[in-house]
Amino acid sequence: YKMVIAVANQKGGCAKTTTAVNLATALAEGDPRQRLPARKVLLVDLDPQGNCSTSFGVEKRHLKRTVNDLLMNDSGEEMNVIEDFLLPPEQLTTAMRRAWAAEYPDKKKVPDHIKVNNLWLLPSDIHLSGAEIELSTRIGRETRLKEALATIEEDFDYIIIDTPPSLGLLTINALAAARWVIVPVQAEFYALEGMSLLMNSIKLVQRRINPHLKLLGIVMTMVLAKSKLSISVCNEVNKHFSRQVFKTMIQRLVKIAEAPSEGAPTVILHSPNNKTSGRGSHQYWTLAKEVHQRVQII
Amino acid sequence: YKMVIAVANQKGGCAKTTTAVNLATALAEGDPRQRLPARKVLLVDLDPQGNCSTSFGVEKRHLKRTVNDLLMNDSGEEMNVIEDFLLPPEQLTTAMRRAWAAEYPDKKKVPDHIKVNNLWLLPSDIHLSGAEIELSTRIGRETRLKEALATIEEDFDYIIIDTPPSLGLLTINALAAARWVIVPVQAEFYALEGMSLLMNSIKLVQRRINPHLKLLGIVMTMVLAKSKLSISVCNEVNKHFSRQVFKTMIQRLVKIAEAPSEGAPTVILHSPNNKTSGRGSHQYWTLAKEVHQRVQII
Numbered sequence A, B: 001y002k003m004v005i006a007v008a009n010q011k012g013g014c015a016k017t018t019t020a021v022n023l024a025t026a027l028a029e030g031d032p033r034q035r036l037p038a039r040k041v042l043l044v045d046l047d048p049q050g051n052c053s054t055s056f057g058v059e060k061r062h063l064k065r066t067v068n069d070l071l072m073n074d075s076g077e078e079m080n081v082i083e084d085f086l087l088p089p090e091q092l093t094t095a096m097r098r099a100w101a102a103e104y105p106d107k108k109k110v111p112d113h114i115k116v117n118n119l120w121l122l123p124s125d126i127h128l129s130g131a132e133i134e135l136s137t138r139i140g141r142e143t144r145l146k147e148a149l150a151t152i153e154e155d156f157d158y159i160i161i162d163t164p165p166s167l168g169l170l171t172i173n174a175l176a177a178a179r180w181v182i183v184p185v186q187a188e189f190y191a192l193e194g195m196s197l198l199m200n201s202i203k204l205v206q207r208r209i210n211p212h213l214k215l216l217g218i219v220m221t222m223v224l225a226k227s228k229l230s231i232s233v234c235n236e237v238n239k240h241f242s243r244q245v246f247k248t249m250i251q252r253l254v255k256i257a258e259a260p261s262e263g264a265p266t267v268i269l270h271s272p273n274n275k276t277s278g279r280g281s282h283q284y285w286t287l288a289k290e291v292h293q294r295v296q297i298i
C-alpha cells in the first residue's frame, strides 16, 4: 500500500501520461550517480486512449488481456495477474526497439540504450471507455482496481497509475487504490480553474473511501521560462499550494513531444547530460529523484 | 435542428474549448468584408471545468442557474431557459471588460472592441462532474440536452456545444442534440490514437440515437509549421480523413494561449489584420468562414 502513486488531473492535456511514463521509467532504471536506486515498477494505464502503451510502441491489437478485464471481473476467482495481464520488461523492450527502427528506417542498428529493465505495464484498451457506465451499477464499483492490485502489490516497489481526464469512476478507482497522488498542472490559464474541483474530489475520496490517500505533490508542466502567462500561473499555484509544489518544473520542449513517435520515453531516448536534446530527460530524472525523496520522508 | 454543432474529442487539451469559444464569437459577430453574416449564437458549456465561462471573464460563483439544472430537471414542467439560464451579450460584455481591466490595471480605459453583440452563453458549473453518474440511471439519460435545447432552438442561428474530454454521457448528450460535430485534433503523436475511438462513438450515436448527426470537419490545432512531428501528424490525418479536414489550420501561438487571462476570445482581442498579434485571430476568422460555407453546402 506504501508505494502506489496515482497521476491525476481532470484537465485534459496537462501531461499526466507523459509524467506517469517518464517517472515510472526513471524510478525503474535508477541512476547510481544521483543515488537513485533501481526499483521494480508497475505502470498501470487506466485511460481508454491507451497512450501509455503507445509510449512504448506497444500495438494494442496484439494485447491479450487488459485492465478492463480486471475491473469487470465478477467471477470471484483469483486471476493470475502477473502471468496473464502484465507486459514484462522484455516485451516492452522489443516493442520499443521495433517502434524506434520504424521511425528511423535508414539507421542500421537500434542503439543499445533503447530498453527497459525493471518496468512492467498493465495496458488498457478501447473497451475501457464503457467501464464508467458499466461499473456504475456494480457492487464495489469504486474499489475494483484496489482489489485487483492487492494480489500483486508485494511484487513491486512502485505502482504508478495514469488516469483519464475526468473525475469519474476510473479516476476514483485510481485514487481509492493509491497511497499518493501527483497532480501535473500545465502552466496555462485554464489549468487554474480545475484545481479546486480536483482537490475537492481528493478530499471526498480521503473521507469516504481511502483515508491513507495523500497529495505527494504538484508538478508544473509545459512551462515556458520567459512567458508572462507561464510565470503568472506558476506564481498563482505557488501562492495557494506552496509546500506541495515540486521544485522541479518541466519545460515545454519539442523533444518531450516527439518521444512518443519514437516509441520510448524521453528519459530513455536522451541522456540527461546532453545539453541540447537532454533537457527534458534531465528534468524528469530530477523529478524522479524528488519523488523518491518525498516518499521516504513522509 | 439544422445548426447545432458539437465540438468533441475525448483527447484532452486538443483545443475544444478554444475552438468552440472563438468559432461561436466569430459566427456571432460576422465580418462584412469576408461576406460572413452576423448570426445569433448560443454557446453551451457542457464541461464541468467551465472553461467557456472563464474565456469571457465570467465568475462562476455568481451564476444563478446552469446547464446542470437543465439536465437534471425531472419535474416535467417547462423551464424558461432564455430568462433563467442564459447569460445575454450585455452580461458577457460586462464580464469581459472587467476581466480585461483586471489584467491591465495601468490602462485608464478598456478598448471599445472588447464586447460581444449576438452571443449568449449557457454556463456549466462544478456540480456537472457528478452528472455522468447521476444521469446514468435516469430515463432518457442520453437525450436530456436535446430536449432542453428543443424549446429554444428557433431563437438561435447557431448553437455551439463545448464538451469535456471523455466519451461519457455528457458528450453523448451533446452528440445526440447536434446536427454536426467538429473534431479538433492536436498536431501531436498521441492525438492519432484516439481518432478511431471517437469515430466509432459518432457512428454508434448515428445508428442508435441521432441519425442526422454528421461530421462537419476535422480542424488541426496547435500546428508548428516547421516541426517534423506536426507535419507527420497532419499528413497522417489527411491520409485517413482527407475530404473532412478543414483547409484552415490553427497554429500554436502564444496570443491564443494568453487570451483566457485577458477575459476575451482571441478573435475579439486581436484584429485579424494585425500581422504580429493577430495571426491566431485571423486563423479562427478563416475557420468560421469555412464552417459557414460547409453548413450551407451540405
Ligand SMILES: Nc1ncnc2c1ncn2[C@@H]1O[C@H](COP(=O)(O)OP(=O)(O)OP(=O)(O)O)[C@@H](O)[C@H]1O
Residues within 6 Å of the ligand: A011, A012, A013, A014, A015, A016, A017, A018, A019, A047, A051, A163, A164, A165, A221, A222, A223, A250, A251, A252, A253, A254, A256, A257, A258, A260, B010, B011, B012, B013, B165, B188, B189, B190, B191
Ligand atoms: N513538457 C512538454 N513539452 C512539450 N510537449 C509536451 C510536454 N509534456 C507533454 N507534452 C505533449 O503534450 C500533449 C499532452 O500531454 P499528455 O498526453 O501527456 O497529457 P495528458 O494529461 O495525459 O492528456 P489526457 O488528458 O488526454 O490524458 C502530448 O502531445 C505530449 O506529447
Ligand SMILES: Nc1ncnc2c1ncn2[C@@H]1O[C@H](COP(=O)(O)OP(=O)(O)OP(=O)(O)O)[C@@H](O)[C@H]1O
Residues within 6 Å of the ligand: A010, A011, A012, A013, A165, A188, A189, A190, A191, B011, B012, B013, B014, B015, B016, B017, B018, B019, B047, B051, B163, B164, B165, B221, B222, B223, B250, B251, B252, B253, B254, B256, B257, B258, B260
Ligand atoms: N493554437 C493554440 N496555440 C497555443 N495554445 C493553445 C492553442 N489552442 C489552445 N491552446 C491552449 O492549450 C490549452 C488547451 O486548450 P483547451 O483548453 O482549449 O483544450 P480542450 O480540448 O478544451 O481541453 P480539455 O480537454 O481539458 O477540455 C489551453 O491552455 C489553451 O489556452
Ligand SMILES: [Mg+2]
Residues within 6 Å of the ligand: A016, A017, A018, A047, A051, A162, A163, A164
Ligand atoms: Mg493521458
Ligand SMILES: [Mg+2]
Residues within 6 Å of the ligand: B016, B017, B018, B047, B051, B162, B163, B164
Ligand atoms: Mg475544454
